[in-house]
Amino acid sequence: GKPIIPYEEIGAERLSLLVDAFYARVAMHPKLKAIFPDDLSETARKQKQFMTQYLGGPNIYSEEHGHPRLKARHNPFPITPERAQAWLECMSEAMDEIGLTGKFRETFYNRLVMTAHHMVNAPDSEE
Numbered sequence: 001g002k003p004i005i006p007y008e009e010i011g012a013e014r015l016s017l018l019v020d021a022f023y024a025r026v027a028m029h030p031k032l033k034a035i036f037p038d039d040l041s042e043t044a045r046k047q048k049q050f051m052t053q054y055l056g057g058p059n060i061y062s063e064e065h066g067h068p069r070l071k072a073r074h075n076p077f078p079i080t081p082e083r084a085q086a087w088l089e090c091m092s093e094a095m096d097e098i099g100l101t102g103k104f105r106e107t108f109y110n111r112l113v114m115t116a117h118h119m120v121n122a123p124d125s126e127e
């Protein structure tokens, strides 16, 4: 059969809905909102570009911003294990909200778990 590109399977429109649903949760999350800007529109725009290429679509993130160097770009922010978990919870709820299910969701989410854990650069605080 013809190869399936994950980006084509989800489509630009649902990917956009997913990212918006995700940042709506990040904006309200007690463990996340402090490290994100108040206005998340530019963050969401970059994340849509990034996830397009992460899912095998056109390299529109790199064309505008250069190589992702995701870990380095997260260095200015304390990414604790708790925050990685919170990020993933927001994503899981966003996937629920847009009705993303099945094998596609499972594979995509599992990749995000690995990437999120890779971003961790600080220990949980003891408070």
Ligand code: HEM
Pocket: 032, 035, 036, 037, 042, 043, 046, 047, 050, 065, 070, 073, 074, 077, 079, 083, 084, 085, 087, 112, 115, 116, 117, 119, 120
């Ligand atoms: C940017 C937090 C995981 C992709 C950011 C920013 C923060 C952040 C605070 C800066 C926002 C801004 O200034 O606009 C976190 C936390 C994570 C996490 C707490 C928990 C593990 C991830 C993962 C991915 C990702 C798993 C990709 C799958 C991005 C991208 C940007 C970004 C593409 C924009 C980079 C740029 O400025 O060009 N993240 N992030 N992040 N994050 Fe994360």
